[in-house]
Amino acid sequence: MLDPKSLQFLGLLGVDSGRVAIVDPCNALIIADAEQRRPGSSSDVDFDFATVVPTLHGDGLFEVFGVYGEDGRATGIYVDFDGRYSDVDVSDDPAPAEAAG
Numbered sequence: 001m002l003d004p005k006s007l008q009f010l011g012l013l014g015v016d017s018g019r020v021a022i023v024d025p026c027n028a029l030i031i032a033d034a035e036q037r038r039p040g041s042s043s044d045v046d047f048d049f050a051t052v053v054p055t056l057h058g059d060g061l062f063e064v065f066g067v068y069g070e071d072g073r074a075t076g077i078y079v080d081f082d083g084r085y086s087d088v089d090v091s092d093d094p095a096p097a098e099a100a101g
Contacts, residue, residue, distance in 0.1 A: 007065040023050035
């Protein structure tokens, strides 16, 4: 289980297909194209560069958090599909994420 103190609110994720794709933005159109040709198919395709998973709760608006280690470095991301971390401090205006260089 994640320590709520290690979480920093990054933003919201809107879902209309009941599924989420974790993908580099430069490849997002390939997934969108697969969905347009065969709706619902993106969960069945092995893209080699993306992960498509169901939300388990269908459509909705979900909070996205950065997970940070004790040294303050980002160690991952967490999408809160079931409101488990609803008590974490959520800013209305999250700071933009910095790209690793």
